[in-house]
Structures are given as C-alpha cells and as structure tokens.
Amino acid sequence: MVAPAPTHFTPSRAPLAVVLKGLDKSFGEGDSRTHVLKHTQFDARLGELLMLVGPSGCGKTTLLSILAGTLVADGGEINVLGYRLHEMKSGPITKFRSNHIGFIFQQFNLIPTLTVAENVSVPLLIQGVSVTKAEKKARELLAVVGIPEKADDRPVKLSGGQQQRVAIARALVHEPPLLVCDEPTSALDSENGQHVMEILRTIARQETRTVIVVTHDPRIYKFADRMAEMEDGRILRVLQSPAEIAAAHINF
Amino acid sequence: MYRLALKMLFGDHAKYLMLISGITFSTLLMAQGASLFCGIMSWTFATLRNSRAAIWVADPKVEQVNDTKPLRDTDVNRVRSVRNVAWAAPLFSSTIQARLLDGSFKLIQLVGIDATTFAGAPAKMLRGRLEDLRLPNTVIIDDLGVERLSEGRSRPIDVGDVFEINDREARIVGICRAYRSFFGGPYVYTTYDRAVQYAPTQRKMLSFILAAPQPGRDPHAVAHEIERETGLRAFTESEFIWSTMWWYVKNTGIPFNVGTLVLLGFIVGTVISGQTFYAFVHENTRNLGALKAMGASTWKLCSMLILQSLAVGFIGYGVGIGAVALLGNFLLGLGKVPFLLLWQIPVIVGVAVFFICAISAVLGILRIARLEPAIVFRG
Ligand SMILES: Nc1ncnc2c1ncn2[C@@H]1O[C@H](COP(=O)(O)OP(=O)(O)OP(=O)(O)O)[C@@H](O)[C@H]1O
Ligand SMILES: [Mg+2]
Numbered sequence: 001m002v003a004p005a006p007t008h009f010t011p012s013r014a015p016l017a018v019v020l021k022g023l024d025k026s027f028g029e030g031d032s033r034t035h036v037l038k039h040t041q042f043d044a045r046l047g048e049l050l051m052l053v054g055p056s057g058c059g060k061t062t063l064l065s066i067l068a069g070t071l072v073a074d075g076g077e078i079n080v081l082g083y084r085l086h087e088m089k090s091g092p093i094t095k096f097r098s099n100h101i102g103f104i105f106q107q108f109n110l111i112p113t114l115t116v117a118e119n120v121s122v123p124l125l126i127q128g129v130s131v132t133k134a135e136k137k138a139r140e141l142l143a144v145v146g147i148p149e150k151a152d153d154r155p156v157k158l159s160g161g162q163q164q165r166v167a168i169a170r171a172l173v174h175e176p177p178l179l180v181c182d183e184p185t186s187a188l189d190s191e192n193g194q195h196v197m198e199i200l201r202t203i204a205r206q207e208t209r210t211v212i213v214v215t216h217d218p219r220i221y222k223f224a225d226r227m228a229e230m231e232d233g234r235i236l237r238v239l240q241s242p243a244e245i246a247a248a249h250i251n252f
Numbered sequence: 253m254y255r256l257a258l259k260m261l262f263g264d265h266a267k268y269l270m271l272i273s274g275i276t277f278s279t280l281l282m283a284q285g286a287s288l289f290c291g292i293m294s295w296t297f298a299t300l301r302n303s304r305a306a307i308w309v310a311d312p313k314v315e316q317v318n319d320t321k322p323l324r325d326t327d328v329n330r331v332r333s334v335r336n337v338a339w340a341a342p343l344f345s346s347t348i349q350a351r352l353l354d355g356s357f358k359l360i361q362l363v364g365i366d367a368t369t370f371a372g373a374p375a376k377m378l379r380g381r382l383e384d385l386r387l388p389n390t391v392i393i394d395d396l397g398v399e400r401l402s403e404g405r406s407r408p409i410d411v412g413d414v415f416e417i418n419d420r421e422a423r424i425v426g427i428c429r430a431y432r433s434f435f436g437g438p439y440v441y442t443t444y445d446r447a448v449q450y451a452p453t454q455r456k457m458l459s460f461i462l463a464a465p466q467p468g469r470d471p472h473a474v475a476h477e478i479e480r481e482t483g484l485r486a487f488t489e490s491e492f493i494w495s496t497m498w499w500y501v502k503n504t505g506i507p508f509n510v511g512t513l514v515l516l517g518f519i520v521g522t523v524i525s526g527q528t529f530y531a532f533v534h535e536n537t538r539n540l541g542a543l544k545a546m547g548a549s550t551w552k553l554c555s556m557l558i559l560q561s562l563a564v565g566f567i568g569y570g571v572g573i574g575a576v577a578l579l580g581n582f583l584l585g586l587g588k589v590p591f592l593l594l595w596q597i598p599v600i601v602g603v604a605v606f607f608i609c610a611i612s613a614v615l616g617i618l619r620i621a622r623l624e625p626a627i628v629f630r631g
Contacts, residue, residue: 061629070545070625091549097625098547105628109542113263114256125253126548182629 016079017178017210018044018067023076025062036062037073038233046177047208049201049223051215054230055252060214061182063230067212068101068180069093081177098126102171104181104200108163110155116166117142117151123174134173141169145199161192168199179204179211185220197223218251253548257556258563260536268564270528275568276575278521278608279601283576285513286597291590292506297496298431299345300489302439303363303372305462306471309340309478309486316496318434320345322456323484330482331461336474340463341366344447347435350417354404359437360397360417364447371462374441380411380426385443391422394430397438417450436588518604525568526612529561533616538628545625557616565609572605573598 025037036059044050052060065071066078069085078085081100085093102123110119120141121134129137142148145165147158155163164184171179181200185193197213197220204211213224221227227239229250239245262268294301299317300308309331311321331340344364349357365372365385373382374392384390393401393409401415402408409415414423422442430439442450448457463486465474475486487495501507533540540553576593583589 061626065626065629068545070629094544094547094549096547097545101547103542103545103628105542107538109538109628111256111260111536111539111542113260118256118259122256122543123546125256126543126546126552131255 014045014047014208016043017046017081018042018212019077019079020063020067021077021079023063023066023078024074025059025066025071026074036233037066037076039076040234042067042228042235044210044212045226046210047204048225049204049211049213051213051221051224051227052230053215053221053227053250053252054236056216058230059233060230064180064182064212064214068103068178069097098123099174100176100178102174102176102179104164104167104171104179104184106183106186108155108160108167108187110163110166110170112155114154115152116147116155116158119155119166120170120173122170123176127174137173138169141173142166144172144203145169159192160188161195164188164192164196165199168196168203172203175207177209179209181211181213183215183217184213185215185217190219193217193220216252221245221250253552254556254559257559260539261532261560261563264532267528267532271525271532271564272568272571274521274524274528275565275605275608276572278517278524279569279572279605280575280579281517281520282514282604283573283593283597283601284579285510285517286601287576287580287591287593288513288589289507289510290592290594290597292434292510293497293500294592295432295434295590296500297493298433299361299363300493300496301431302374303343303345303365303462304375305372305489306465307337307463307475307478307486307488308492309461309463309482309484310459312483312485314485316499317345317460317492318347318496319499320459322454323458323461324456325458327458327482327484328461331463331478331484334474334478334481336466336469336477338464338466339369339371340461341369341371342444342458343372343460343462344444344451344457345459346451347433347437348418348451350440350450351419352401353416356404358400359435361433361435361437361439362417362447362451363439363441364444365441366462367443367445374428374430374439376429378427378429380424382426384425385441387423387425389421389423389446390425390442391417391446392426392428392441393424394428394439396430396432397440398427400438418452420450422450518608521605521608522611525561525564525608526615529557529564529612530615530619532560533557533619537619537623540620541623541625541628544620544623545628550621553620554613554617557620558613561609561613561616562606565605569602569605573601 020042023037023040026033026035028034054060066073067080083096117135117138120138124134139151142151145168147162147165150158185196200211201223224245227245229236239248297317311323314321328340328342346362348362350360351357398408411424414421465471471488475488478486580591580593583591
C-alpha cells in the first residue's frame, strides 16, 4: 500500500535541496579513460522521493557518490543543502557527510560482529554522541522500521529484508536531511522491496527529507514523486509526477 | 567508536586468536632467546660474581676471567706497593679435572683464596663457617657440589664429609651458595696455598691478584696506576665483566645463534600479526569503507586500527611474558639450562612487540588511507 501524498505538499514547488551543474567525471588514464558524467545537470527538492533510473553503466552510482560527497568530481558545481561541495576540502566534506547524509547500500554493509543496535548507532558514535544516548536512539529507530525485537541480535540472524530495515534505521538515526540509496531493493524479494520502499516514502514525507533512490527495479517506480532518467552520463528527462511516471512505461 | 573497534576485532574469533598467538609466540621466542643469552653470559663471569673485588689484576694478555695466564707470586707484592692500593691478595682460579676417591673424574671450578684476608670468599654460607678453611685439608663447596659429589654415596655429602682431589684429602667445612660456572663444574673453595697443591703442578700458579683501592679512591684510576707501575693488566670489576662477555661474543657462536633466535621471533611475530592484521583490514574493507562514507575520518579509522593492534599486542605480550616466566622457572628448576630474565628483557621485548603492532597497524592504515568511500556503492 502506498501512502497518499499529503494534499498541502507539492513536490515540484518545494525548495531545492540538491543542485548539480555542469558535472564532469571520468575514470582511468589514456586509452582506458572513460568519460562517465558529461556536463550533467541534476536537482532534487526538499521533501521528495526522487528516483534516478537508467541503463547499467550510465553513471547513476557515480552521480550519487558525487552528490553524497564520497567521490570528487572533475568539474562542475555541487550544491547540496546549501553547501558548495566543489569548493570544500576533504576534511569538511567528511564532516558534512556525517552530519547531513544518510546512506543505504545495496549490500546493506552491516558490521557482522556488532549487534543490530550497535550497527544502527554507528552514525551517532561517529558524530561523538555517547554510547548510551546513541543506543537509546538506535532502539527508537528500530521500532520505527518495525523490528525493535531484533536490537540485540547479530545481523546474520536477520533476513535480507530485516537487514535492509536495520540499514534504514542506521541511515536515519542521526536525522540527516538527505538520504541516498543505491539500489536499496535489488538484494530483496518483491515483498520486502515494497516494505522497504514504504518505510522510505513515509519517512521522506513526514520529515520533509530528500530521498534519492537509484534503482533498476520497475516494481518500485510507483513510490517516486519524480523520476530522473539518465543515459550515457546525462539526465535525459525528468518525469514530474507519479502520473507522468506511470504513463511513461519506463523499463530498464 | 573505540568500543566498537574492539568488538569488531574480538568478534572475529579466528583472526583474533591468530593475532594473539602470533604475538605470544613472538614474545616467547624473543624473551626466551634473550634470557638464554643473558643466562649464558652470566655463566661466563660467574667467578666474578662469586669472588667480589674492586680490582682484578691479571697477565697483560688476559681478556676474560675463565682464561688465565699465571702470574709470578712476587707480583702480589708489586701490586701492594702501588700507590693508593689498600690491599692485594692472590687468587687461584681454574677448572680442573679432580680425581675422586672412587677413581672417577669430576670437573670442578677450584678457587683458592688468601688465607689471611679471605679476599674472594663466597658471599653466602649455607652451612659451616668460612674461618674453618684455616684448618688443615679443608674446603667449602657450593650446593651444586653437594649434588655432584654425592654420587655413589648413600646420603648427600655434607659438612664433615671427606673426599679426595687428586690423591689429597679434602674435608668439607662449609656449604656456600655460588653462581653456576660456564663449564658447569661446582665451585670448590679452599686457601690459596692448598689450591696450588690440589691442582696439577705448573711453574706459575697465580691466576689473579684481587685488589682494593684506598677508601675514597676511584677504582679506575687505581687500576690505571697498577697497570702503569707493574706492566700487568688491571680491570675494575665491571670492566672485567664486560671484557669477559665481549670475549665470548667475539669468540663463540653464542650471540649469533641466540641472536638468530631473537630475530626469528621478531620476524615471525611481524609476519604473522602483520599479515593477519592486513587480512583483517582487507576483509573489512567494505565495512571500513561504509564507516568512511558515513563520515568517519581517516584519522578516526586509523586510530581504531591502532587501538586494535595495541590491544592484540598487549594481550599477546602479556601471555608471552607469562609463558616465559613459567618456562624459565621450570628450566631453572632443572638447574642445567642457562636462563636469566633480566628486567630489561621484558622492556626491550615490549618495545619490539610495540614495533610489530605498529608495523601491522601501518599496513592496515596504508590500505585505509587509499580507501575510496565511494567503493561501498559498487556491487
Ligand atoms: N572507480 C572506477 N574506476 C574506473 N571506472 C569506473 C569506476 N567507477 C565507475 N566506473 C565506470 O563508470 C561507468 C559508470 O559507472 P556507474 O557505476 O556510475 O554506473 P551505474 O549507472 O551505477 O551502473 P549500474 O546500474 O550497473 O550500477 C561504468 O562504465 C563504470 O565501469
Ligand atoms: Mg550503480
């Protein structure tokens, strides 16, 4: 079940959270050099769940890494939540990430030797919050994603869907305004994928966060407020509403 | 964060045990080797530890205490007459094959001390009186001697018992404590004059002259004075100890062999723990990358690694030193194995273990520093 958008919220009018202009990025040297991002423009608004779709190798992950501050672009402007990342050094960018970005990875990347609650508290511990405070907050978040009873288990004892919920709790525990998710459902079955997306959607709405989801999975397209279609390092077009997305019949 | 770092490490039981045993083994090897070396070295100058004197005078060619070149008896008086010498006394010291009553031969470390001053006498008497050495045909033996000379007797040899050294009677009037000698023979103390009779006859029999400076005089200066006036060689006690040890270092394979053992310990420890630690970091690349993406600075991750390697080093070192102490106790109980755990050894081994941990951590750190946080998005 998809939660209906609140009527007062119009994503296309909300302020911009992410603005990327003239982004360039290539990998490798000499003959093996590949130009991945070619003067790419991109934006995302506050309070929306934006999907980034496109064929494999078109540069989605690269774009996501750059706007999340984990990869440095060769050129262009990167404005995220009022920060001009292209003008910042790696130290401040690291700090920026810890304060403003929540990460959700395809492979969950939970640390196997830590309990679920400890895993969730990691972003707070990185910020220097005390262990007791962090764990308390972690347990709250585990309740939000619906698995409070798993707090003291190791991640291996959890199903894929449960692990991804842990990852979502971890991405939200420090209340970051921007959530970046790279193929969050591709390691999950259809049902778990739907659950995970519902959680993400609800959270995006309630707290006016920006959620950017890179995906290949047509079954979750219906959760998007807007959808950016990417090909060969460029954004081809942006579908501006769920209705437009449904009408476009995109399939990668 | 640091608590989690330790949990990450301890949670990986296989790696953790591997690291601990690598460090433990390496600590054991290094400390054991060093103790063995110190043990052997302490044996080499046992005579110097048993007969204490501020100045030792010897033939100019003498470099160490176990290799004696006899002096003339008149040399004692020449040393006595040197300015600022308080006293000088003759000392006989030699390893001899002593023929016992039953015809068997035993190696003994025979020491003859001056009967009037008792200079060079054993410091600790376990039984009997030192003064009884002035009685005819008397000796004092050490506790090792009790063990060795009791062979073939119904009860352990004791004060009052008699044995023979080269057809001459030796009546035991005391048992003393003595440090074990390099050649392993028990110490047998008697007067200088009697020692000369017990030993196979040579033209000159005087091994060393023990001397003391006048109170307040520097032993070095007085030793120098003795050398200048007599043409003999004069060592202060510590000079002679070092000269003896140095002679064994130069002229035997002991330091090389033991050094190899210690070096091996260091290398084995470094390789095992360095490589395991590297594997640990390697296997955790994704998780460390995720931490880095989530905003953990390189410095933070490195200090986590350093903490992990130090934790491993600390535990492994503790277990290793404990094992060495136990092993040493056992070896000393056997009585025949050189083992001397000087307090410097744990300190130096500790520093070496610290280096091993540092090298291991650096290997991991190099990897972390190269880590692109973006890798966590790659499949
Ligand atoms: N670190 C790197 N070194 C070299 N080439 C890279 C690197 N990262 C990405 N590439 C190349 O850049 C191109 C775009 O990669 P990217 O991961 O952004 O694509 P994607 O759209 O996320 O693809 P997919 O849907 O398969 O995840 C690919 O050709 C990839 O091989
Ligand atoms: Mg990708």
